[in-house]
Amino acid sequence: MNDVARVAGVGTMTVSRVLNGSANVTEETAKRVYRAIEKLGYRPNEMARALRSFKSRTIGLIVPYLFDPFFATCAHAVNTVAREHNYSVILTTSNEDPVTEFNEAQSMLQRHVEGMLIIPADIRKSRVSQAEFAGTHIVTLDRPVHDARLDSVQVQNQSGAKRAVQHLIQQHDHKRILFLGFNRNLYTVRSRFEGYRRAMQESHLEPSATFDCSSEETTAEIIDNQLQGKNPPTAFFTANNLTTRYSLHALLEKGVRVPEEVALVGFDDFELADILHPTLTVVRQPASELGRVAANLLFDRIKRDEFPEEGSRIVLPVELVIRRSCGCKARHSTVIA
Amino acid sequence: MNDVARVAGVGTMTVSRVLNGSANVTEETAKRVYRAIEKLGYRPNEMARALRSFKSRTIGLIVPYLFDPFFATCAHAVNTVAREHNYSVILTTSNEDPVTEFNEAQSMLQRHVEGMLIIPADIRKSRVSQAEFAGTHIVTLDRPVHDARLDSVQVQNQSGAKRAVQHLIQQHDHKRILFLGFNRNLYTVRSRFEGYRRAMQESHLEPSATFDCSSEETTAEIIDNQLQGKNPPTAFFTANNLTTRYSLHALLEKGVRVPEEVALVGFDDFELADILHPTLTVVRQPASELGRVAANLLFDRIKRDEFPEEGSRIVLPVELVIRRSCGCKARHSTVIA
DNA sequence: CTGTTAGCGCGTTCAT
DNA sequence: ATGAACGCGCTAACAG
Numbered sequence: 001m002n003d004v005a006r007v008a009g010v011g012t013m014t015v016s017r018v019l020n021g022s023a024n025v026t027e028e029t030a031k032r033v034y035r036a037i038e039k040l041g042y043r044p045n046e047m048a049r050a051l052r053s054f055k056s057r058t059i060g061l062i063v064p065y066l067f068d069p070f071f072a073t074c075a076h077a078v079n080t081v082a083r084e085h086n087y088s089v090i091l092t093t094s095n096e097d098p099v100t101e102f103n104e105a106q107s108m109l110q111r112h113v114e115g116m117l118i119i120p121a122d123i124r125k126s127r128v129s130q131a132e133f134a135g136t137h138i139v140t141l142d143r144p145v146h147d148a149r150l151d152s153v154q155v156q157n158q159s160g161a162k163r164a165v166q167h168l169i170q171q172h173d174h175k176r177i178l179f180l181g182f183n184r185n186l187y188t189v190r191s192r193f194e195g196y197r198r199a200m201q202e203s204h205l206e207p208s209a210t211f212d213c214s215s216e217e218t219t220a221e222i223i224d225n226q227l228q229g230k231n232p233p234t235a236f237f238t239a240n241n242l243t244t245r246y247s248l249h250a251l252l253e254k255g256v257r258v259p260e261e262v263a264l265v266g267f268d269d270f271e272l273a274d275i276l277h278p279t280l281t282v283v284r285q286p287a288s289e290l291g292r293v294a295a296n297l298l299f300d301r302i303k304r305d306e307f308p309e310e311g312s313r314i315v316l317p318v319e320l321v322i323r324r325s326c327g328c329k330a331r332h333s334t335v336i337a
Numbered sequence: 338m339n340d341v342a343r344v345a346g347v348g349t350m351t352v353s354r355v356l357n358g359s360a361n362v363t364e365e366t367a368k369r370v371y372r373a374i375e376k377l378g379y380r381p382n383e384m385a386r387a388l389r390s391f392k393s394r395t396i397g398l399i400v401p402y403l404f405d406p407f408f409a410t411c412a413h414a415v416n417t418v419a420r421e422h423n424y425s426v427i428l429t430t431s432n433e434d435p436v437t438e439f440n441e442a443q444s445m446l447q448r449h450v451e452g453m454l455i456i457p458a459d460i461r462k463s464r465v466s467q468a469e470f471a472g473t474h475i476v477t478l479d480r481p482v483h484d485a486r487l488d489s490v491q492v493q494n495q496s497g498a499k500r501a502v503q504h505l506i507q508q509h510d511h512k513r514i515l516f517l518g519f520n521r522n523l524y525t526v527r528s529r530f531e532g533y534r535r536a537m538q539e540s541h542l543e544p545s546a547t548f549d550c551s552s553e554e555t556t557a558e559i560i561d562n563q564l565q566g567k568n569p570p571t572a573f574f575t576a577n578n579l580t581t582r583y584s585l586h587a588l589l590e591k592g593v594r595v596p597e598e599v600a601l602v603g604f605d606d607f608e609l610a611d612i613l614h615p616t617l618t619v620v621r622q623p624a625s626e627l628g629r630v631a632a633n634l635l636f637d638r639i640k641r642d643e644f645p646e647e648g649s650r651i652v653l654p655v656e657l658v659i660r661r662s663c664g665c666k667a668r669h670s671t672v673i674a
Numbered sequence: 675c676t677g678t679t680a681g682c683g684c685g686t687t688c689a690t
Numbered sequence: 691a692t693g694a695a696c697g698c699g700c701t702a703a704c705a706g
Contacts, residue, residue, distance in 0.1 A: 001699065001700070010676075010677085011676065011677045012700080017676085020701085024675060044699085047387050047448065047698095047699080048701090049700055051385055051388055052700045053682090053702085054682080058448075066403070066416070067406060069404060075403050076402065079403070080430070083441075088444065088448060089427065089428055090426065091427075093417070107383075110381060110382065110383045112384055132380075245608060249611075272582065272613065275585050275589045276613060276614070277613070339683085348692065349693085353684070354691095354692085357685085362691070362692080363692090366691085382683050384683080385683035385684040388682090388683080389685045390685060391698080
């Protein structure tokens with residue numbers, strides 16, 4: 001910067017001002033500065049700038065996995081919004097581990113991110129609202145934490161699940177519907193279970209659930225046991241993307257026909273759901289929008305730089321996309337908002 | 338840091354030394370320092386540290402998209418390796434646009450990343466090897482650029498594609514095989530096409546290719562035209578993940594039976610390939626390993642801090658995973674290395 | 675409208 | 691083994 005100032009025949013402050021537009025500078029001198037910058041190929045050092053101005057122009061993003069297309073899509077959206085604001089994104093994965101999540105959040109703090117977007121891991125053990133984070137803007141997405149001060153964005157987990165299960169009950173007359181969850185301690189899984197439970201209860205049916213479908217093997221085993229038992233379920237409701245995959249694998253492996261022998265409805269749509277055989281009936285959640293809304297919320301917070309006692313809670317709508325795995329015969333998918 | 342020094346009754350330098358282990362400090366004083374750190378909840382400011390030491394402990398990662406599971410998996414692996422080295426990752430997407438890619442790379446430079454991992458967009462327009470990047474370690478993955486100085490990691494694109502097409506020719510006697518590419522200017526697509534071309538040529542068959550399957554609509558249209566024409570293809574070879582998806586959609590939409598009416602083999606395996614109907618025969622590439630190897634290469638470079646005239650070129654093996662869309666009847670998939 | 679001074683929080687260099 | 695002074699590259703605050 002010194003060199004630029006010298007070449008342009010001005011002080012370093014003027015260069016700084018030209019770059020930031022922070023004060024009035026004569027067009028004349030501004031031009032000289034720009035020429036010098038061009039000539040020297042000067043690029044401001046963002047680290048020094050951040051150190052001095054207390055603005056790193058960086059946000060942090062913590063997601064459980066990147067290979068879950070739902071989270072990947074969220075991350076993509078966040079990145080897009082950040083670019084619009086000229087911010088960089090430090091991205092990291094927690095692998096659903098609260099300790100990793102905490103460590104990564106701390107590391108981001110030390111890097112002085114101006115804010116963080118977090119998909120919290122374990123609902124109870126997540127520590128992202130602890131004291132050390134009090135000075136950093138945090139927005140949770142997909143899953144909230146027990147801290148009213150944080151902004152959060154989520155989808156209609158409970159009502160979406162309820163509607164899907166009602167569809168199985170009312171349209172297809174299922175009475176024994178099994179709920180398959182990925183992990184008992186995930187907020188989303190709990191909410192969806194609650195929706196499932198209510199739908200069952202309102203129809204005077206007995207809920208039946210398992211929460212350990214976090215790997216292909218255990219899922220196969222669980223499904224095996226269930227189908228072998230007496231009064232086996234006639235329909236499955238899978239609580240997320242991965243669980244749906246695992247269940248599908250298991251069913252195919254065992255040669256169980258869907259929906260004839262077992263109907264299936266899943267939470268979270270994905271790319272190939274409409275070319276599977278049968279096509280999959282799912283609750284679709286707006287992944288991109290979730291990321292976009294959360295990121296905008298965060299930038300809003302950063303701009304105002306306030307820490308209200310009560311954060312915003314935004315709930316995005318889901319849709320029931322009816323294809324064929326539920327038992328419907330529709331040639332094309334029907335969307336119910 | 339000043340506060341810590343004061344509380345511990347030492348100079349700031351001693352605190353620094355304790356934190357970095359850069360010189361001998363009495364156990365006694367070290368303990369006092371640790372206690373003070375604990376008491377004050379002190380965390381070193383990584384930005385100041387970076388500014389002073391010229392080491393940001395940060396790398397950059399540029400991928401085209403995050404919603405392509407192949408790239409997402411690479412990104413996940415990169416993240417994991419970076420964590421092992423205590424580095425942060427600034428991640429951004431280029432959307433296959435060389436201009437965006439260049440801008441993002443420059444922005445990373447200004448943030449003084451110690452190195453960059455890039456999946457370059459357009460093979461000819463990519464400018465990541467220009468002069469301004471000469472002082473930064475760059476490793477390209479998946480697709481190399483025309484600059485021998487950069488390390489690069491890729492897979493066996495040509496031979497993998499060739500083998501897959503040979504399978505269609507030799508095992509299933511196809512003579513009119515259509516190559517479906519995502520984008521003419523992608524290195525991977527070109528290499529895979531070359532493999533396809535050779536396989537066809539060696540069997541004295543006429544190559545037939547299209548390179549514009551970058552969206553669902555155009556792909557459907559192209560396939561429509563091809564199947565309507567005289568001498569329609571009896572098999573498809575799709576050059577990547579997304580093209581495979583699009584083609585599958587189009588075929589299903591038109592009610593074309595696979596593999597009876599048209600056989601299909603794709604490059605790049607994905608999660609649901611083995612529960613589609615039919616299960617998909619694909620060339621599987623090691624996505625995680627690609628990311629891991631590239632990241633390790635980069636950290637190696639960073640550690641040695643040299644800029645050799647000739648970078649490493651690593652080529653990872655692929656496998657042909659034979660399922661049923663090619664026409665094979667196997668109950669389970671067969672993997673050919 | 676522009677330049678000067680000071681210091682953000684560290685680590686390098688030299689002294690002790 | 692430890693501390694003091696200085697500077698990394700930049701900008702806030704104040705002069706002029």
